[in-house]
Amino acid sequence: MNRIGILSRSDGSSEWKQGSARVICGVNGPIDVKIRDERLNKATVEVLVQPVSGVAETLEKMISSRIVGILEDAIFLNTYPRTLIQVSIQIIEEDGTDTLAAVINGAVLALLDAGISLKYIPCAINCHWKNKITQDEPDVDGTINKLESIITICYSISSEPAKLIFLETAGPIPEEDFFRVLETAPLHAEEVSKKMKELLFETYNESDGHENEKNPKEDVEMDVVA
């Protein structure tokens, strides 16, 4: 189940499931930043990743450093000088194969929900290789057993054609299959991007309609006051 705006105390939040991974992301920001982390001309991005159980360890630190690289490039940092944009990610389910793509997409949705300005929308997919290439969709449950290789690819979907932001492979993969992935992956990224956009439209259209039905007078009064 993919949702946004699920945390009441965050500026933006999302729940995102992709393959075998499910994450909840919360964004707080722009908020005050510690003086030692302050940058005079742009915002500081901090990503905290919490595992399914236990405390964050090395693997989570490595995931967060990769996410920071992607988000710092996507956010208009100069719009928010001397502030902090804090992204907190809680992994709910994972088996280690789809985590990175799910975390990227969940974080981006939460940023959009928080109203943070983005230059483009990063969109990540996973390709699993086991003698043949299969791309998962965010709603597909389960994963392939005994994966030989996993490729995580992140595209900038807003640009024409989709541009590559991030690509990571784990395990060997034949070259011809790898190039085949690069050809077909943008289409799958587009599909994931569509799902993200649909989710945003549904959520905001629902909430607008709901508020108007519930308190039409209040809305009018507020308009008058404004």
Added chain:
Amino acid sequence: MQLSLPELSYTHKSITEFEPAIRNDGRSIDQLRPLSGQVDVLPGTNGSARVKWASSVEIVIGVKAEVGDATPEGGKYVASVEISPSVSIQNRETDEIPSFLTSALQDLLNALAVDYLKFTPSKAWIIHVDAVVILSSSPYENILSALSLAAYLALQTTRLPKISTPNVTDITIGSTKYEPSEEYDVDSEWENALPLQGLELMSVIILVSSIDQVIIVDPTIEESSVAQVTYAIGVQASGAISYTRVVGTGGGYASTGRAITVERYIELLETASTVGTKLLNASSDILSFKGLGFFDILP
């Protein structure tokens, strides 16, 4: 390392506005820094190597084999990277840099065959590849190239003691089934020791950066700072790609950010493949100079 805007501008323009590009250390765009290596440097190991990458990175690797419990696949390779306290205080296992390097090395080792390391139904060779970074003035991603090359050389020199096992398969006598024997003998004669198999799948990591329309190999700190993106790409001796990862943040200086086209990415792969193959071919020459001190791999 924070660079001023004039420094960044100078580095960027000298690479993008001249043909051929001018790099601040005088190299051509597809040239690696000078590197030298030495094999069989550590006593008491099954294999070892030391690699010095320019004057910025030096790494020593020791390979130690022990008999352990077999995995379903056979034996296994276990990577470990430590950073000498003289280089950095980030030396605990929980710190990000040693962990990043360990996971990168482990990814390269995971490509190697492990089935032949099993010699009885429950016993196999466990091969520990332990690295120590003893000198580094580079950002940590630049250590990757030296680390992968040192691992490649150390594994090439590694020898495993010959093991003989009774040639008994599953047999059934009457209603009793006899399992294959768990007995084995280790040959203590070092002359009979056997090399590792399938090392053609071991990769060396090449760093390639995209700076506007120019692709440069083995970027310096300044060049990484003005690059759109820097990829660490693992290249096997055949030229096949086995590992790719974005390193460094990149995109900060370039107006285009870190997004590149797929065609551009394929160019990065091809460049890395060419350079990596050359490097592996050049490095194989020093394997015949065991224990004789440093030899230039690429002058």
